[in-house]
Every structure is written in structure tokens, then in C-alpha cells.
Amino acid sequence: MGLRSFLEKMYKPVVMENELANRNSRINKSTVVNQWRNFPLMYLARPKNLKKYITLCFSFVLLYSFADKLSNSIEISGTTIRLYDLTLPVISALLILYNKKAIPVLILFALYRVHTQPLPQVLDTISQLTAALISTKVYFYATGKRGAVSFGRSSLSAQRILWLICFNTLIFTLFQQFLLLKFNFISEINILSIPTLINIQWMLTSCITGTPFCYLILRACYQPLWFFNYLKKLKELIVSGPRAIYQLLWAMLVIGIMYCLIYVHGDSLIYTDYTIVWLLPVMLWGAICLGHALMSPLWVVMLILLSDYINNYISIDHEFTFNHYVSHLALTCSMIFTFSLTIVIVGVLVTRILKHIRSLKRISLSEPHTGLPNLLALKNDIIRYPHAGLCIIQCPELNTLTQTHGIIFRFEFVKAVFSYLSPLLMDNEKMYYSPGYGLLLRLNKVDDDIIHPYYKAMSSFRFSWEEMELGLNFGMAYMAYGKCINNLSYVVGQLNARTYESLKQGKAKALNVSHHGDQAISSGAIRHLLQKxxxxxxxxxxxxxxxxxxxxxxxxxxxxxxxxxxxxxxxxxxxxxxxxxxxxxxxxxxxxxxxxxxxxxxxxxxxxxxxxxxxxxxxxxxxxxxxxxxxxxxxxxxxxxxxxxxxxxxxxxxxxxxxxxxxxxxxxxxxxxxxxxxxxxxxxxxxxxxxxxxxxxxxxxxxxxxxxxxxxxxxxxxxxxxxxxxxxxxxxxxxxxxxxxxxxxxxxxxxxxxxxxxxxxxxxxxxx
Missing domain, CATH: 3.20.20.450 (EAL domain)
Structure with missing residues (x-):
């Protein structure tokens, strides 16, 4: 019996019961199908998703095993302290990414752990599953479906820190302590003991940095195209970031600080936990200049190294008493958590700021009422296409009609002309709008034969407005420009003046600007001398x-x-x-x-x-x-x-x-x-x-x-x-x-x- 037949047979009574219950409500076939799709196993039963689901299972198991191998622990007065631990973040990331669809995978995973691992590891796994399920459920209740989007969104940061980090860590710690007490692994629950507090702080650090990292890896396995776009954005951040020399110096600083922390070197101060303090300003600079997308994975790698080599910069041998060691360990993990929280928040805020900056750049290059590119965009494009031509279309009658019908008339007319002429544009050609001048066309080449179709098209254009069809008189002027033309405002002004001659003569007029710079300076000098x-x-x-x-x-x-x-x-x-x-x-x-x-x-x-x-x-x-x-x-x-x-x-x-x-x-x-x-x-x-x-x-x-x-x-x-x-x-x-x-x-x-x-x-x- 095939898997699909088995699942259909298993859920057939449920579906028939639903059909009978809803017959009076006339629920159609699509509703029943949607009900089937609500079951996680129904998602698995569809052949087109089976391959992805197998990939998901394999990726999760492999990532969890890898995270478990990377986890490091130390023994303090009979208490095991797990340092940087990515196992809980892996489960949380899976639930955030797939929600209900991840439950079958987690059930199979739990059964596997029960049969293959000793009891303490099983209790850890049960605690992790319980904490992750409860915290993600509350998280999705607070955020809705949008909670599954990528990390780095400032609008979700508060919810994620509250539920996926703080609440998740608290549930895991309490439930783990409870299970250990029930199975006589500990004699009492002491949540305020120093080892427990160190455990909590490391788990908070693991969740705040490890959950986005595991989310990234799982989604990369499930959606490779998304991951390639992520890498492309990462490349753009590096290219558009600070100069290469500054980035190189920053990388050398990070490597130098990490070397001092993981390299054993006697009693020198820079080879102790003192050096951790210098990580904050260095990583903050990286977060501010390069954003959350790059700093988050890098910081995870650094935390794995810091937890694995903790005995190199906090040593209990010879010079430290046990109390000193515990105090240093508590202080260090507290600093690391504080640094992690700061770096994540700063990275998220910087990402939001960079997004707003990009948005402002787009706005600065467009006319606000029509959304069309403006003169600043034209100026930038002229640098990229220095041997093209300009054509301007001016409708003087538009001023009178705007006074009659309102300012919206002007903008709707411009957008209508833009849509009407756009099919005539060739590759790399573009249209711009300036309220003071009209529509401007940047063309690959200009001459009478190329401009004539545009003139003919504008002559035939009719604008519909409140049951009226209007054909507005217009003037058209054009010119070829080269690298010598660097005073765009002057050139556009001359073209605009030429459109009035075009309007009188009934044909497009060419403009030849040979010594525009001297003329522009002369005109400006007269205005300056007049004011003086x-x-x-x-x-x-x-x-x-x-x-x-x-x-x-x-x-x-x-x-x-x-x-x-x-x-x-x-x-x-x-x-x-x-x-x-x-x-x-x-x-x-x-x-x-x-x-x-x-x-x-x-x-x-x-x-x-x-x-x-x-x-x-x-x-x-x-x-x-x-x-x-x-x-x-x-x-x-x-x-x-x-x-x-x-x-x-x-x-x-x-x-x-x-x-x-x-x-x-x-x-x-x-x-x-x-x-x-x-x-x-x-x-x-x-x-x-x-x-x-x-x-x-x-x-x-x-x-x-x-x-x-x-x-x-x-x-x-x-x-x-x-x-x-x-x-x-x-x-x-x-x-x-x-x-x-x-x-x-x-x-x-x-x-x-x-x-x-x-x-x-x-x-x-x-x-x-």
C-alpha cells in the first residue's frame, strides 16, 4: 500500500464526518480539500511536496546533530553548565519556518531520541520541544502569519525577543529543572543559583543569535533561490559599505581579538576575559556599517569559538580559586549576552535605517505626484549614457486647464502621456517628468526621423477627463548631447524655450548647443550683477x-x-x-x-x-x-x-x-x-x-x-x-x-x- 493510500484511508472517516456535518451549509468541494490540507500529514501526502519534506527532515536532523556536537559544557560543583547551545534554536527555527508542517518531523525526531539516547539527553530533548512549541505558539498568536518572515525585521524584533528568546529560555529552564527533579537527577530546584543563572544567560545568548542562524540554514536548504538572493544582498552590503581598506582593518581587528581569547598565553592581561570587552565596539562598528545580515552569522561563529575555548581565557588552574572562576564565568557570560543583544538590536535598526535610506533615494529620484523619474534621475542617467539625446514635450495649455479642472488634471494627463508613449521607447531609453518643464525623453539617438513618430503620436493623443476628450497643443524640441554638456538645467531651459517655437511652427525643433557654458555663465553673471x-x-x-x-x-x-x-x-x-x-x-x-x-x-x-x-x-x-x-x-x-x-x-x-x-x-x-x-x-x-x-x-x-x-x-x-x-x-x-x-x-x-x-x-x- 502506497503512502498516499495509507494516509487517505487513515483520514477518510474524519473527512466523511466533516462532509456530513457541513452538508446543510452547502460547503463545496474546495472547502473539503482545504480541510484536508490543514492536516500536517496531508501536506506530506502530496507528491509535489514529498521531496521538499524529505529534504527538510534530512536538513533538520543533520543540523541538530551538528549543533549538538558543537555544544560545549563544563561541570561546576556537580552541576552541568551547557555553554553556547544551538539545539533549542534549531527546533525553534524549524517551527517558525514551517509551523504545523514541522510537527510530524518533530514527533519522529522525539521517538528517535527516546530510543537512542540516555535518559538525561531525552529529558533535555523533551524540555526543548516543549519550550519551543509553547513559545512559537504564543509568538504566532501575537504576530500572526507574518511572524514566519526572515529575521532582521524591526517591526517584529520586540515580539521575537520577548517570546522566542526570553519566554523560550524560561520555559526550557523550568521544565528541564522539573524533569530532572522528578527523575532524581537533582535534589531541589534552585533557579537563583549561580550555575543556573549562567545556564540561563548562555541559553539567552544561544536563542538570540542561534535562532536566526538556524532559520537561515534551514531556509537555505528548503529554498535555494531565496538563499542566493540573500547572498546577493550580502554582497551588495559589502560593496556599498565602507571602503575596502576600512573593512580589511576591521576584519584584522576581529581576528586579532579572537586570537587573544582562544590562544593560551600565560598570565598576560590581553589573553584573559578582559579582551572580550573590546569585541563590543568592534562588532558594533560592523553592525552599523554592514548591517544585521552579515554580522549575525559571523557573531554565531565567534560565540561557538568563545564557548569552546572558554578555558583558555578563564582558567581554573593555579591562579584562580573556585569562587573566582565562577564569578569570572558569570560576568563573562553576562557580557556576552549583553553584547549579543546589543549587536542584534543595532544590526536590526541599521538594516531598517538602510532600508529607509534606499527608500529616500528612490523618492529623491522621482516626482512625488506622478511617481515618474525626475530631473535628478535624468542627471544621473546622463552620466551613464553620455552619447544619447534629449527630447522635451511641453503643453502650455496645460496651465490653463489645470486652473479650470484642478492640479490632479495635470498629473493624470502626464501619467496618461507617459503610458501612451512608453511603447515607442527602445532599450535603455527612459522618460522623465519635471513640473516646471514637462516630459523629457532620453533617447539612444535623436534626429528628424526618430523624433517624427513621437511628434505624430502626440498629435493623435487624446486625453479623457470627465466625459471629455481633449487633444492639447504641444511643442517638441530635441538635441543630441555629449560629455561636454554638464549644465543640465541650462540645456533643459533652452529646450523648453525651443518648444514654443515648435508650437508656432507645428513641427519638432532641433536645438544645437555649442557654447552653452559661456551663455549660461553670461546669463548668470547678468543676474548676479543686477542683484549686486x-x-x-x-x-x-x-x-x-x-x-x-x-x-x-x-x-x-x-x-x-x-x-x-x-x-x-x-x-x-x-x-x-x-x-x-x-x-x-x-x-x-x-x-x-x-x-x-x-x-x-x-x-x-x-x-x-x-x-x-x-x-x-x-x-x-x-x-x-x-x-x-x-x-x-x-x-x-x-x-x-x-x-x-x-x-x-x-x-x-x-x-x-x-x-x-x-x-x-x-x-x-x-x-x-x-x-x-x-x-x-x-x-x-x-x-x-x-x-x-x-x-x-x-x-x-x-x-x-x-x-x-x-x-x-x-x-x-x-x-x-x-x-x-x-x-x-x-x-x-x-x-x-x-x-x-x-x-x-x-x-x-x-x-x-x-x-x-x-x-x-x-x-x-x-x-x-
Whole structure:
């Protein structure tokens, strides 16, 4: 009769009884099969598990026998003290790993021990089985099925120390003492005697270190693939750990300390149990730097050696009395247990910390809302693939739709595009996302033929959102990069700017960056110089005279430049766009005003009526604190408001209610307001009707050809007539020669400005 037939016949009555009891509940066939599987022997009866079960039995018996051979014991006053003993940890590890499935193996093992071993060893085995069964049962009750996972989990450490170590050792000790008393091997139970305490401490050490070690060996025999992954992780820990020289020094220290402990050498202090103290810092360093997975097996090997050679560093010969020997032995085993507990806990915590560090690294390389790789991940990958190409996809319309549908719309759209384009990617190609720029593709190679399928795919893409299907306009730009490109943020910024050209032209645009480094430095230098000029109030002020056609009076328009240390001059068209992008235009205006006031304050009494015209940007007019700061400057520098003219570009007025109110307040203070570049706006005359200003500055584009172009002449005359009706003074810009000057005088223009009437000069040299 086969084993399967025998087991089916044995359990057939039980199964039939279960079927009858549950017929009214309509339990199906799968439920009955599951009930069969609950029996440990049913697991064994399945042919596919029989081979593994035989391997398990063989591994357990071999490991127990090996652990029993390694166990060492000494006799103290008639009491046997077992030192480092792995037999109880082997049984505990088997139950943790297989739970109920291990019971048949343990029953057969117990029967074998009863028939082959003397009574004291049988009592030890019964005590071990009892303690292991009770402690693992309580342990699984507290942790559930997750309790069978590998050792090194910080979330289970407290439960394992409590039940599998402390409770297990206590049950084993009490039950062993009870059985020895019943069979007259001892006369009384004295749990507080020194030999018993030494036994308990060694057993605690055995359980806290030996149980994970035996678990590792048993699982390696049962699941070789798992063990290979374990070895792979061990290799990663060593490779990613401290430098090789430090690991070598640490290994030499461990070997040196162990040599001092197990080598017999007279009365020298370093060859006694004193040297054990040095094991703690050395092993702690290993646990912190290399983790629990490596330190735990190594510490077990060291403990086996320490227990086997205990007489070498704690000797009862000659120099020690019996009491001294026992005291040293108790102290040593106490230290070893403390070290073991510390090393295990530190190793577990370090493993948890390393896991969190790896998790944080993964998080740092991904965009949090979409989970896609970010720019930092792209930067790392560029180093690994230095001859690939970049492609960027930008959807400007996404900003408007995000305001309408919420921020989730953006992230869902990005994830949808990622899923849509992923099948087009080749090996080693990857997609990234940056909220500021859009989707970036790292491709093995880029050219028009490779990029075209991506452009075509994006043109056909439709995004479904709340019963809507949307096809968003997009721009696409690409470039090949090499090792010379090390400023990723600059390159991505240039690609992003190129996408707007792509959006207008309806095709992907290539970007060629040859001297990106110099450009990036130049742009950064302008921004740095701008900030420094604001902070130090060091703009270069240039004054151009505006002369009267009726008398010799004049006033000056303040123009600004930026000057570098090597005397390079930057004009406003270079740095004002940077200031606008950085939101610094208002600060530039206030800095220029303060520098002008400083200069005016330095003038002598004979020039105390000189007037200066200063340009204001719309950002200044929109600031709530502009008037307060201006009033403060006027008071601090004792400047009369009637000496100040503020020039405003025509299109900047009226568009803002706040700007109009600021201009009115400036006029109340006594300042004059001039409209600069008048005539270039789309509705100059309609604005002139409502403007409350003092001076009209006609744009130079009308003045340049006023002599030869009749139409320009008529336009200028109409401006003058309108200004005269509104009682405004008129300034003509771009007066470049005498003919233009005479023509404007004949048209009764009151003020002239241009290179013919006066060139701009540094403000310090106005009266030099």
C-alpha cells in the first residue's frame, strides 16, 4: 500500500464526518480539500511536496546533530553548565519556518531520541520541544502569519525577543529543572543559583543569535533561490559599505581579538576575559556599517569559538580559586549576552535605517505626484549614457486647464502621456517628468526621423477627463548631447524655450548647443550683477539734457547702465528683461531714484533748482508700498518733489486702476508726470482725453523723418495741437541734426532731446 493510500484511508472517516456535518451549509468541494490540507500529514501526502519534506527532515536532523556536537559544557560543583547551545534554536527555527508542517518531523525526531539516547539527553530533548512549541505558539498568536518572515525585521524584533528568546529560555529552564527533579537527577530546584543563572544567560545568548542562524540554514536548504538572493544582498552590503581598506582593518581587528581569547598565553592581561570587552565596539562598528545580515552569522561563529575555548581565557588552574572562576564565568557570560543583544538590536535598526535610506533615494529620484523619474534621475542617467539625446514635450495649455479642472488634471494627463508613449521607447531609453518643464525623453539617438513618430503620436493623443476628450497643443524640441554638456538645467531651459517655437511652427525643433557654458555663465553673471547693483546701489547713472526752445533752461533725463569690474557696459535692453523675469523692476526703479536723490543732495546751492526726469516701470506703479518708500526717500534726502519728473510709457497708464491712483498722488506731492514714447500706442488720442499728466514726449519714430516725411510732420503737428488744448508741455525725442531742430521750433515744440542738443554723459560729470 502506497503512502498516499495509507494516509487517505487513515483520514477518510474524519473527512466523511466533516462532509456530513457541513452538508446543510452547502460547503463545496474546495472547502473539503482545504480541510484536508490543514492536516500536517496531508501536506506530506502530496507528491509535489514529498521531496521538499524529505529534504527538510534530512536538513533538520543533520543540523541538530551538528549543533549538538558543537555544544560545549563544563561541570561546576556537580552541576552541568551547557555553554553556547544551538539545539533549542534549531527546533525553534524549524517551527517558525514551517509551523504545523514541522510537527510530524518533530514527533519522529522525539521517538528517535527516546530510543537512542540516555535518559538525561531525552529529558533535555523533551524540555526543548516543549519550550519551543509553547513559545512559537504564543509568538504566532501575537504576530500572526507574518511572524514566519526572515529575521532582521524591526517591526517584529520586540515580539521575537520577548517570546522566542526570553519566554523560550524560561520555559526550557523550568521544565528541564522539573524533569530532572522528578527523575532524581537533582535534589531541589534552585533557579537563583549561580550555575543556573549562567545556564540561563548562555541559553539567552544561544536563542538570540542561534535562532536566526538556524532559520537561515534551514531556509537555505528548503529554498535555494531565496538563499542566493540573500547572498546577493550580502554582497551588495559589502560593496556599498565602507571602503575596502576600512573593512580589511576591521576584519584584522576581529581576528586579532579572537586570537587573544582562544590562544593560551600565560598570565598576560590581553589573553584573559578582559579582551572580550573590546569585541563590543568592534562588532558594533560592523553592525552599523554592514548591517544585521552579515554580522549575525559571523557573531554565531565567534560565540561557538568563545564557548569552546572558554578555558583558555578563564582558567581554573593555579591562579584562580573556585569562587573566582565562577564569578569570572558569570560576568563573562553576562557580557556576552549583553553584547549579543546589543549587536542584534543595532544590526536590526541599521538594516531598517538602510532600508529607509534606499527608500529616500528612490523618492529623491522621482516626482512625488506622478511617481515618474525626475530631473535628478535624468542627471544621473546622463552620466551613464553620455552619447544619447534629449527630447522635451511641453503643453502650455496645460496651465490653463489645470486652473479650470484642478492640479490632479495635470498629473493624470502626464501619467496618461507617459503610458501612451512608453511603447515607442527602445532599450535603455527612459522618460522623465519635471513640473516646471514637462516630459523629457532620453533617447539612444535623436534626429528628424526618430523624433517624427513621437511628434505624430502626440498629435493623435487624446486625453479623457470627465466625459471629455481633449487633444492639447504641444511643442517638441530635441538635441543630441555629449560629455561636454554638464549644465543640465541650462540645456533643459533652452529646450523648453525651443518648444514654443515648435508650437508656432507645428513641427519638432532641433536645438544645437555649442557654447552653452559661456551663455549660461553670461546669463548668470547678468543676474548676479543686477542683484549686486540693487544691493549696493551701484547702477551707472547717465544724464541726457532736455533743452528748452524758448530760453536757456534745461532739465535732465536719468538713464541707467550696469558696469562690470573690467569696465564692460550693459545697456538696459540687456538687463531689464532679466530684471522683469526675476520680478526686480520695481527694486531697480527705487534704487535709481535713491541714487539720483543722493546725487541731487550732493549738488551745491547754485544747482538746487535743477530738475531730473526718472523712468518708472508699471511694476512700480502696481506696488502698494511704492508711495510710502518714495516719501521716505524724499524726506531722508530733503528733495523737493517739484524737481522730479516721472516718465511713464503710454501703454502702462490707464491699464491699471492702481497705476492711475499712484500717478494722481504723485502729482499731489508736486512731482510732474510725463508720457514717454507717445504715439506708439494703439489708442493714443482716446487715452489723451482722460490722462491727467504734465508733459507729452513724442516718440522718436515720428521725429526722425519729420523734415522729409509730410505724414510724420502732420502727426507731430496734431500731437502739438492736442497737447496745447490740454495745456501739456511737449518734448520731441531723437533730435539728431539742426534741420530737425529748426523744424520743431517752427512747430512751437517747447523741449528738445537728442544727440544734437546734448549727448548722455555720466551724471557725475554733468558740470565738469
Amino acid at each position: 547693483s540693487i544691493d549696493r546701489k551701484s547702477f551707472m547713472l547717465v544724464a541726457q539734457p532736455i533743452v528748452s526752445t524758448k530760453n536757456s533752461s534745461q532739465y535732465y533725463e536719468i538713464l541707467i547702465r550696469m558696469k562690470t569690474i573690467n569696465n564692460k557696459i550693459f545697456f538696459p535692453d540687456t538687463f531689464l528683461p532679466v530684471a522683469e523675469e526675476a520680478g526686480l523692476l520695481a527694486e531697480v526703479d527705487l534704487t535709481v531714484i535713491e541714487q539720483t536723490f543722493q546725487f541731487m543732495q550732493s549738488l551745491d546751492q547754485s544747482k538746487s533748482d535743477t530738475r531730473f526726469s526718472i523712468n518708472l516701470t508699471p511694476q512700480s506703479l502696481s506696488r502698494k508700498d511704492f508711495l510710502d518708500r518714495l516719501n521716505t526717500l524724499l524726506k531722508n534726502y530733503l528733495i523737493r518733489p517739484d524737481r522730479i519728473i516721472f516718465e511713464i510709457i503710454e501703454s502702462d497708464i490707464i491699464d491699471s486702476i492702481n497705476a492711475s491712483s499712484v500717478l494722481q498722488e504723485l502729482r499731489r506731492l508736486g512731482c510732474q508726470i510725463a508720457i514717454d514714447d507717445f504715439g506708439t500706442g494703439a489708442s493714443s488720442y482716446s487715452r489723451l482725453k482722460t490722462l491727467e499728466v504734465d508733459i507729452l514726449k513724442i516718440d522718436g519714430s515720428f521725429i526722425r523723418n519729420v523734415v522729409n516725411d509730410k505724414f510724420d510732420r502732420l502727426i507731430v503737428m496734431s500731437f502739438c495741437e492736442a497737447a496745447k488744448f490740454k495745456s501739456l508741455q511737449v518734448v520731441a525725442e531723437f533730435v539728431e541734426n539742426e534741420e530737425i531742430k529748426q523744424m520743431l521750433i517752427s512747430m512751437e515744440v517747447e523741449w528738445l532731446q537728442g544727440y544734437h542738443t546734448g549727448k548722455p554723459v555720466p551724471i557725475e560729470s554733468l558740470w565738469s
